[in-house]
Amino acid sequence: MAVNTIDAKMLAKMFLAGAKNLESKKEWINELNVFPVPDGDTGTNMTLTIMSAAKDVAAMNANNDLDMKSLAKAISSGSLRGARGNSGVILSQLFRGFTKAIRDYDTIDIPLLAEACEKAVETAYKAVMKPKEGTILTVAKSASLKARELADAGETDLEKYIGDIIERADYVLSQTPEMLPVLKQAGVVDSGGQGLMQVLKGAYEAFLGKEIDWTVTETTAPAGAPFAGSQETVLEESDIKFGYCTEFIIMLSKTFNIKQEMDFKAYLESIGDSIVVVADDDVVKVHVHTNDPGLAIQKALKYGALSNMKIDNMRLEHHEKVVKMAQKEQQEAAAAAPAEKKEAAFIAVSVGEGINAILKDLGVDYIIEGGQTMNPSTEDVLNAIEKVNAETVYVLPNNKNIILAANQAKYMTEDKKIVVIPTKTIAQGITAVINYVPDLSPEENEAAMTEAIETVRTGEVTYAVRDTVIDDHEIHQGDYMGIGDAGILAVGQAIETVTKDMIDSMMDEDMELISIYYGQETKEEDAAALRDKVAEKYPACDVELQYGGQPIYYYIVSAE
Structure with a gap:
């Protein structure tokens, strides 16, 4: 007999199965990152996002405390607050739109499911300032269009309906390399789209009756999640x-x-x-x-x-x-809170003790540890905003994959004015802080800082974790890569040579300052030798060398 509705209990099982399937495939999805860097993170970000909601859904499922409204709320709220990275934020917005459409109904039939898919895609597209086709958005849209097509055709069997939707979305995912040349050149499909497909496929398996372990372990929850706990050691009563x-x-x-x-x-x-x-x-x-x-x-x-x-x-x-953990969080919150309310405060995402110290010296009030290696969640940004006592809070994401989460936190904050400066690199973040003028209004400062960061060029040197071809550069596992604002600038087998070639690609006659931040795996004497050679080649520029202490990246270089 054909099944034609989904109730709250079944939806909870489908959601948890989708989360579990994504979690099991996260490392594989990480490897789909176009750039073969050692910190590909799409799978991790999407998993942490969905698991932030899955923990609450699992508890509701175990207690048989399920109704559609509370389930929808748990999925939406949990994923919004746990969202990490662009892919995680988009996934959370898909859930947000979907749950808005279903929350007032006891069961979901095919017409409602089609409407929910459309609402999900509409909400996700609105969250992205410049949507790009060939991504998770395209895959989600293809699923929505198929859902509407089948619903309008009078399909009544949910098993066939969902199966056909997944088949269409999977096909569109396979075509993403034809939509984005960078995917085709790297030989991969879009990683965010693949993550979404694993959620859908896991959910479908649960709908078909496959037995799933619904347990959500604490280790899958994001660091700092509100109800996270551990039993590693014991305490006297x-x-x-x-x-x-x-x-x-x-x-x-x-x-x-x-x-x-x-x-x-x-x-x-x-x-x-x-x-x-x-x-x-x-x-x-x-x-x-x-x-x-x-x-x-x-x-x-x-x-x-x-x-x-x-x-x-x-x-x-x-x-x-x-x-x-609770005592530590309370102590940190007390230490971070300013004694008196300020007109303005800065929050910056950063990693590396040297870079953290530089930002603090420039006046940043609160550092969120993270970056490319671990994108902070929306809730991490919200917690930081709560801990700074200021009328206006400037947030510096310092990574293009964190800007959406920062903006999501902005829209969820009501008691402070939040200004997100779209800094994509640490170098841009430093420039933004330097260009802040206390006498200007928040709007004037936002315009001035945003304009200033556009003058900064950034390059980062790391190593390749697999063979690939990007921007016509043939890259082999273990090669060193110089990655610029828009792609690969240099590839080779010697760190210093790659770094110098990268800097050469960044320079033009207007550049006056080159700043070099060396990482935790780079020796100071090697960094100093590099600085001297760069200064000799560009005598008209000031060349600064500072300890950044960042992991993964041997050098971060800015030119402005």
């Missing part, structure tokens, strides 16, 4: 001040604005510690360690009904890691 780890979701029926949220947090602090309160539209996620969970529950009931309630006796289970 007498050392635990508050014994019950209490978690629940408030389904709001009354106003819960910033003031209510602060009052609620203050109350929880009076009865416990390790407090996390995440409010999103009509749902609030709560976590607290307390000796009387009933008090927290009674207070929460004033704002609405409760779901996903979970109370663990930590004295019996010895959750040492949970306690230590």
